[in-house]
Each structure stands twice: as C-alpha cells, then as structure tokens.
Amino acid sequence: MYSLVGKEIIDTQANELFEAVASQQATAKDPYLHFLEYVLPKAPRPASRKDFFTFDAATIRSCISHFLAKDLLTDMGTEALNTSPDSMKAGLEEIKKALSLMKELDDELHALFTKYIHTLFYHRSVDSGGGSVSTLVGVIWCCNRKNWSTWDTLEFLVHEMTHNLVFLDEYYHTHYEDLSQVELEENYALSAVLKTKRPLDKVFHSLVVGYEILNLRARFDEPADPKVHPPSAVLKKQCLMTCESLHELFAQSPGLATERVVTLTRKIEEALREKNFS
C-alpha cells in the first residue's frame, strides 16, 4: 500500500477510521489501539506502544490461537512448534537488524511500520515463515529462517506490513460484498506469490504484496539469491497473471469484490506494464 497509495493517504484514511469510532467505549488511550479494541474486541493488544517485541508466553499463545482457528476462508493452515526463549531472542534479533536497515533506507517506510504494527513475536512453525491475520490487525508472527539475509527479512516485514495495511484499507472502503461467496471454490483466482488458485482475499493481498516487493527492490536492491519472494522478473510475470485471473473473476462474478478492489487491481496492472521491474 505504501507504493500503491502512499503514506499520506494511508494516514488520512487511518485517522478518519480512528475518528469514526472515537466516541465508542474502549479502554485504550492510543487512537489506533482504541480503534482495534472496538473492531476486534477479542484480539490481544499491548498496554502501550513503547515496545512492540513480545516474549510474553500468554500473549503469544493468544495470538497463535487466532492463526490456528478453523474458518471458512482458509485454504492453507499452519502449525506451531515448541520454541525456546533463546530461539525467540535469536529470531527477533534478525528482525531488529532488518528494521534498522529499513530505517536507514527509508525513514518514512519505517515510520509507517512502527505506527501500524504494534506487536511482533517469534515462534517456530512447520512450513510457514510467519504471517498476519485479519483478526489480529497490527500483529506479525515472525518465523524468519536462518538462511535469510537481512534483506530477505526486510522483504518479509514489508510483506506482512502490507497485509496489515490492506486490512485497514478494507475497513475504510470495504473490499468484499459477501464473504460467503468469496469462500466458494468457483470464485477462486490465481495467487501472485504461491501461483495456485486461492480465495479472492488471499489473491488480492498477494497482488498488492507482490507489487510492494517489486517497488521496494526497484528503489533499493535486486537480491541475487532471494529466499522469501521470487526474482523480480518472475514475480512481475506472476503478478500480471494474477491481474488477468482477477479481471476474469470480476467479469464472471461482478458482485464479489467492491469497486476499491477492482480499481486497485487495475492500477497495479497499469503500473506493472509501465515500469521496468527487472
């Protein structure tokens, strides 16, 4: 969303969201945490915004339960593995290094990250590098790997921040008319990152994430051996295939996505065709 709509619009929309629920009863003083407390009352939140790395076992358990919950839109599950405090510390040390690199490269991007991500935790998972979930907006599960470079970890953080910013954008514009229709396999489309047919929400998110990673690399670095996302030439091709698949889906099921999703998909496709990302 950072490259797609820009920080100013992200902040303006967020401020309007916070303002819209300001009079609702909630205990959090911070406007963002107040908003989240109102829309996601069951989600754990930090007491303050001072430190966003958590090692607290109860908080981590509660967060993981949101990722493991069974639901109708999940086509791929995950599994948590035992994680020692030393592993958590080592994993988060790498996250800190990547955040320092982010600040060094783009202070505005770093400011956006620290504003909208309020909790990061490290926990081992079988085949997942981490994730975000719409019932825990502002939280990132980190399961970064030892063979990732600091740049790979930075891509992971931008990837997950993008999911969270898309969730916030959804509250502002709405993205899906009826989730019971999004669940149907006949309404799946091709994902830009995993290259498989997945529910629309995952596919749209994957497209925005792919676009943000391409822009990040175009501005700073094309990694020689990327571990988290494919090389840019491949990623660009996959994103364009996803745009095509989404356009087909929008034509086939016109009431599925809102105008916001259709417009952003078109905007990404135009930018992909105009810019040289590889």
Next chain:
Amino acid sequence: MKSLKKKIEKVKAQYTSSVSSGPGTRPLRMIAHDLNGAAY
C-alpha cells in the same frame, strides 16, 4: 462519517459474527508457506 461508520460495522460484522454454515468467524489469514531453511 456516517457512511464510514457503516463500512466499519460491515467489515467488523464480516469478521466477528458467527456464520450458520461454519465454525464461526472468517479470519483472512495470510501466511507465507513453503519456505525452506531452518528456524531459529
């Protein structure tokens, strides 16, 4: 502001209300899969 509140309520309801055909809420879970390499 009124229409924004309506949108917020719609999305809130989409993710927190129970549904008749399934186990409950519909979290849009986003997880990066199929990654090689040892964890910490």
